[in-house]
Amino acid sequence: MHTRIHLKTYLLIAVMVVAGPIGNLLIAKAMKQTGPIRYWPPSELLHVFLQVFGSFTIWAGIACLITFIVAFMLALSVADYSYVQPAAALGYVMIALLGVFLLGEKVSPLHWAGIAVICLGVSFIRGTHPRTTENPD
């Protein structure tokens, strides 16, 4: 029972940490592909709308963000909010890794220090029991 809750929680947080940043990245990429948006005349806005929602990238991003929110809701059904919310900050680590390995961005030493502190914080949280309340059923 104890291990089952741990495993479920880790799995769901892992899905959140991967799906959230990738979803944001894909949506940002899709929006950048459209270039600067002109709001007038309305036909121009419709053209941008069709261009954005006609791309595979935006739908892949939306699918990732739906996966993120479903994993978040499931995680909250299994574990404490005060456990899931800070543990999901591992998403910042994912963002940095995606930036370095996929986009070739440079990450400053202070940024890496922040990532190390987040990982340390999450390791403290991981040492506590994921659920301190009883579910009604």
Place this chain on the structure above:
Amino acid sequence: MLEYILFGLIIVVGTGGELCLGRAMKETGEPEKFRPSAVLRLLGRALRVKWIWIGVAMMATAFFSLLLLLSFEDVSFVVPVTALSYLVGALGGIFFLGERVSWQRWIGIALVCIGVTLVVIGR
């Protein structure tokens, strides 16, 4: 003055919305299995809990406040302040959801706040 109101909305209302989501999911319970059909049934049950809709409305308010704040404040200023939402979340977990936050979890939450702030400043 407006920026303080917006910060308050983002931190308190945004975190409050997630706490309502947490309340709704605690009331709904866990899925028996992680099969798509079981997950869909659970989500269907969750949508009938009022806390979900209160939570979504609060999260939407916080999201639009964030957009408004980002229109005149720098991200490197906004995000470190919103890192306070981890502390507000832990307090909400205790008082709204009845969770027990141990000293070890408090230390972890404080470190996450500091870490998120460093990540944003280091950009």
